[in-house]
Amino acid sequence: MKEKAVTLLNESKTARWIALLLLSFAMFCSYIFMDILSPIKDLLETTRGWDSNAFGTYAGSETFLNVFIFFLIFAGIILDKMGVRFTALLSGVVMLLGAIINWYAVTENFMGSGLESWFNNNLNYIPGFSELGVSPFYEGMPASAKFAAIGFMVFGCGVEMAGITVSRGIVKWFRGKEMALAMGSEMALARLGVATCMIFSPVFAKMFGRVDVSRSVAFGVILLMIALIMFIVYFFMDKKLDEQTGAEEEKDDPFRVADIGKILSSSGFWLVALLCVLYYSAIFPFQKYAVNMLQCNLTFTEIPKGSFWASNTVAVVQYVVMLIVALTSFMSNFQKKSSQKILLAVAVIFLIVFCFMSYKRQSAESIFAVFPLLAVGITPILGKYVDNKGKAASMLMLGSILLIVCHLTFAFLLPLLKGNDLGGFILAFVTILILGSSFSLVPASLWPSVPKLVDSKVIGSAYALIFWIQNIGLWLFPMLIGKILKSSNPDITKALEEGTIDPQVAATSYDYTNPLLMLALLGVAALILGFVLKYVDKKNSYGLELPNKLA
Secondary structure (H helix, E strand, O other), rough: OOOOOOOOOHHHHHHHHHHHHHHHHHHHHHHHOOOOOHHHHHHHHHHHHOOOOHHHHHHHOOOHHHOOOOHHHHHHHHHHHHHHHHHHHHHHHHHHHHHHHHHHHOOOOOOHHHHHHHHHHOOOOOHHHHHHOOOOOOOOOOOHHHHHHHHHHHHHHHHHHHHHHHHHHHHHHHHHOOOHHHHHHHHHHHHHHHHHHHHHHHHHHHHHOOOOOOHHHHHHHHHHHHHHHHHHHHHHHHHHHHHHOOOOOOOOOOOOOOHHHHOOOHHHHHHHHHHHHHHHHHOOHHHHHHHHHHHHOOOOOOOOOOOOHHHOHHHHHHHHHHHHHHHHHHHHHOOHHHHHHHHHHHHHHHHHHHHHHHHHHHOOOHOOOOOHHHHHHHHHHHHHHHHOOOOOHHHHHHHHHHHHHHHHHHHHHHHHHOHHHEEEEHHHHHHHHHHHHHHHHHHOOHHHHHHHHHHHHHHHHHHHHHHHHHHHHHHHHHHHHHHHHHOHHHHHHHHHOOOOOHHHHOOOOOOOOHHHHHHHHHHOOOHHHHHHHHHHHHHHOOOOOOOOOOO
């Protein structure tokens, strides 16, 4: 009697996309928490005393342990030794723990407590780190910012561990299939977390007619609980796949230190890693300050309190509109031409409605919420193109060019339109949409290229090393932006010290030209490396310009 052939889970398109959805939604929740305080930087300054230096130090703390304690390298080793399932659960728990610490640090219960007093009097000097100028704290840093930074460090360990785990998980389920499309789709959904954060974080902070920034963080904590549940469900799916294949994930391909040497000896790996750190350093740190940058460069009119446009209801309506834009633009990639045109038309109409609502709300937060929307629509297109046609290195170069143009526009053109009510808003919307679309080029082209550069058994370690190098930039540049912003605006600092300017006015009066120029220079460096990568790829035949799909 013939045995019935067993169809592997990853051979089922439905099953592997369900696995992708679980991983993507977990990352969606983590992306929300990653920027949960970004749209309320001005509120942190006025209610918790966080100036730009304190905010920048806090923002950079997310990656401190990953960079200086090498936790991300250890995470890669754990991933290679223990497998996707264990590492996914561990990352979910670590993220949640860090988020809870972060939440308590900005609560009113922390203010005036003995713990606040301890943080005020301690951690002002960290031996070794202070001498090197890389301490995550400094004398005079608000206690709440110090404690929040510790929580953000712990969260950062979890979220970066989750990042490499999700990448490895996608490789496991989609190798030889639509891998670039899967990675691009995962990042498209995850980045909707940025829009979600921008829309709802200020709403929760200002709810009930009294500002409390801890409510926004509590919202993020609840979502990370949901993320942990997603990882638990994925655990059982992944276990079933291994049972079908007979794989023993926990004992498969044990990690050896010598493997890291093999990875580091690849010139292609180094170019991709450096491209990654330059590109992401020009995006993620910018996200932390983008809302405040818009507040400083656009002229906003106060909306009457009783107006519909000032209510919390409009935020929910706008979020629904955003979801329609994201869903229709994303689904258009999988339809026939006639249906595709209809869905794209619906997406464009609702995108215009979204922008109109942001304009009527006179809200910098909801303006920047448009950031991922174009990316959601075009990321699958780019992913499918790389899967079927290749040209990954060329796409990275295009992304760098768009990055440079956008940051220069923010630096020089947007300030010229301050006072021009409609013109400034339109330029901001267009530039943010283009910046978001340029960001989508990275997951669609860079991450699927890594398996072409290293042996399959050390993919986890390779992703960990890339993320570690990337984390150096994500630690450094938020702090640099904060320091440059403060040093570029000495008049505001002096006026605050003298009490001649209202803190709320000061928080939205900064000149962002110099920080934006620095970010544009990162794009220039990335573009140069893109040319070098293309040359090295051609010379060594890595296949970065070749399709991902097997013939």
